[in-house]
Every structure is written in structure tokens, then in C-alpha cells.
Amino acid sequence: MTATTSPADPAAQAALAGLFAPTGVLRAAINLGNPILAHTDPATGAPGGVSVDLARACARQLGLALELCVFTTAGQSVDAVTQEQADIGFFAVDPVRGAGIGFTAPYVLIEGSYLVHGSSPLQANDEVDRPGTRVVVGAGSAYDLHLTRALQHASIVRAPSSPAVTDMFVAGGYEVAAGVRQQLEADLQRHPGHRLLPGCFMVIQQAMGLPKGRGEDARAHLARFVEEMKATGFVHDALRRHGIAGASVAPAA
Template sequence: MTTDSSVLSAFAPTGKLRASINLGNPILANKDTVTGEPVGVSIDLARELGKRLGLPVDLVVFDTAGKSVEAVGDERADIGFFAIDPVRGASIAFTAPYVLIEGFYMVRNDSPIQHNNEVDSANTRVAVGKGSAYDLFLSRELKHAEIIRAPSSPAVVQTFLEQELEVAAGVKQQLESDAAKTPGLRLLGERFMVIQQAMGLPKSRGNAAADYLRRFVEEMKASGFVADALQRHKIGGASVAPVS
């Protein structure tokens, strides 16, 4: 993959590649327990892209997907790692997905809800992470249930418990982790969506930069880079997206 000066300037008008990192999705990024520094698949991809472009990488860290998206949409960051969604696509050019993550519902053990199609009821309140991919998706899909927005994805189960809501929605891995700490909770038996995690950059940066980023993601999938990163960071509940 060759890079000319116009592509470099499109990616990094400040001279640094500013990568928007969302710590609200543990499949993509976490804080190292020893150093406190961001680590994860998205950080590995950001640094590899910077290496390919010959640019220093500046990690711009946020605690929610919504804030991370806004930073790229407002051009306070140059690239980001998000779930593909048409609302976000108004200002962001997405690659094909590099990772697929499952979205699940969780309820209490004594809940009468057994299947996904029972969630969309007028008597049901569903906790979601504000601005998350599943918030955007469920805001379109649920016609009768009330959506209650937690401040962030990691706060969904806490909100669900504190407000005595009927359902919590989120990334399967996050819900399973929270359920392991709190007796009396169970996940429903099937996913309600597949979250397609992709890279993206502001549409204003032009087609050449967007095409470069798309080709980069395809190479990272095909070469095994993404699979290796998932294994290295001990990430379960996610799979490498097919090469386009």
C-alpha cells in the first residue's frame, strides 16, 4: 500500500494520527491493570496504521461510544473504531467490519421473559448504554418498550439493577461478566443483533484516505493481524469479520 502526501495530509492534518479510542467496549479497548495505559485490538490497529503511514499516533480516549463518534465527526480525531450505523454514517466514512460482536438481552432469573420477541412490550423498560450501537439499533427497532439510557455501556447492568428495570441490553461479553458478579441474572438464549465493528474517518477527508483505510482493514483481517490481536488480549465473544 503506497501513500502519497495528499493521503498523509488527509489522515493527519495536525501531523499526528489522532485515534479516537472507546474504553466503554471491553472487546475493543481496556486499561492495562499495571500501567493504566489503553490496550486492546483498536489500539493495536491504530498503531499499525500509524506505522504504515509513517505518522506518530496520539490516542484520544473516551469512556463511551457516543463521545468517541462525536470526536471523529467533529474532526477532533482523525480515525475511530465504531459499530457501523446509518446515523453515524452521515459524517463518518466506514470501512467494512473487522470484528463481529453479539448483542444480547439480560433479565432476572424470575423474569417471565424467555425469548427476544417478548421484550418489545409496553410494560418493559430496557437499559442501554447511551449512544451505543445497540442504543441506536433498538431505538429504531423497539416500538413499545421504553428505552432507559445508562451513562455508558459498562454502567448498563448497574442502571438495570438500581432502577429495577425489566431488561438490560448490551455486548454479550460485558453482560456475562456482570452477571458472573451478581447472582440471579440470565441472558436470553439468542442474540438480538450482530454489531459490526469497523474503522472510520471523517467523510470530509476525501475518497483517497477512505479507500486507503478500507484496504488497510482488509489486509489486517486477511493477514491474521486482527485474529492475533484478539487472542493476545484474551478477548472472547467476538469473531474476525470475513474479508470483503
């Protein structure tokens, strides 16, 4: 982290660190349910990924030790930050979540796609919202929140987590699965005979956030941190380092 977002004097940095981390340790909520941003090392089981890299950079900038609070679903991660059991997190921006979380501008854009059976009559995203179509989503995910508002005729079936969506879709004989394009592409290797609909039904704005009660000064500083991480190439390099294809760095706010 370069000096441009750091307070000029130690007292100011200490005050800012206190706003972010009342316990003296920066607790970062990491959602393993989003494979674009977080994963576990197959050899060590340690969490890694773009969100972990950003959490470490944020802790260094604030002069704080870092504690990773690892969750398997977006809903758990949202709850942890909303209830101030974690100090920062990495989320898709959504107005429902915004009730308790102060968001930055996005740092990464991710496509949400639909998966269907090979023999499905559905050929386009706008054909999904029809009576009798059941769409499987990860409970509490950005797709769940968005489609709950957007779908007028199709029904939603909620899987326990985003990584469980495709297995539930196949086992239950449902019509559509919705999720991160890269996750669904990987699932096709395990479930041949299915296909992705062209394009995407939504673009997810992935941002950082903190409990709304921490105040505007803390949120504004986190927003400046995110902008610098984009501008300096940190986010781009992290995506490349972790082998993430299909996600793009969000434009400057």
C-alpha cells in the same frame, strides 16, 4: 503492515498521510466503553486492546506518530471523529453515525444480548418488545441506536455509559439490560440471580472510520488497510492476544 497498501513512492505516502492527519499526528479515538476492543492496563493505566493495536499499525503504515484520544463512551468517540478532533476511530456501523463518518467494512463481529432477572417471564429475544418492558442501554451506543429504531412497544432507559448499564438495571429494577454479550456475562459474576436470553438480538459490525470530509481517497485506503489486517491474521491474532472470546473476525468485504 505489509507493503501492499502502502503508496509506491515517498511523495504519495506523504500526500496520503496529509489526508489522514492534517496536524501531522494520527489522532485515534479509543472507546473504553467497549471491553471487547479496548481496556486500560490495571498496572499502568495505559490503553490497550484490539483497537489500539490497529491504530498503531495504521500509524506505522502512514509513517505518522500516533496520539490516542481516549473516551469512556461510544458517543464521545463518534463526536470526536465527526468534529475532526480525531482522525480515525473504531465504531459499530450505523446509518446515524454515517452522516459524519466514512466507514470501512467491518473487521470484527460482536453479539448484542439481553440480560433479565432470573424470575423474568421473558425467555426469547423477540419477547422483549412489549408494553411495560423497560430496556436499559448505554446512551449513544450501537444498541441504543439500533433499539431506538427497532423497538415499537418497549421503552428505552439510557445509562451514562455501556459499562454502567447492568448496575443501573439492577438498582432501578428495570426489566431488561442490553449490551455486549461478554460485558453482560462478566456482570453476572457481580450480580448473580440474573440470566442472559439465548442467542443475540443483533450482530454488531465493528469497523474503522474517519471524518467524512477527508474524502473518498482516504476512506478507500483505510478500507484496504482493514481488509489486509483481516487477511493477514492481524485481527485474529489481536483478539487471541488480548484474550477476547465470543467475537469473530468479519469476512472479507
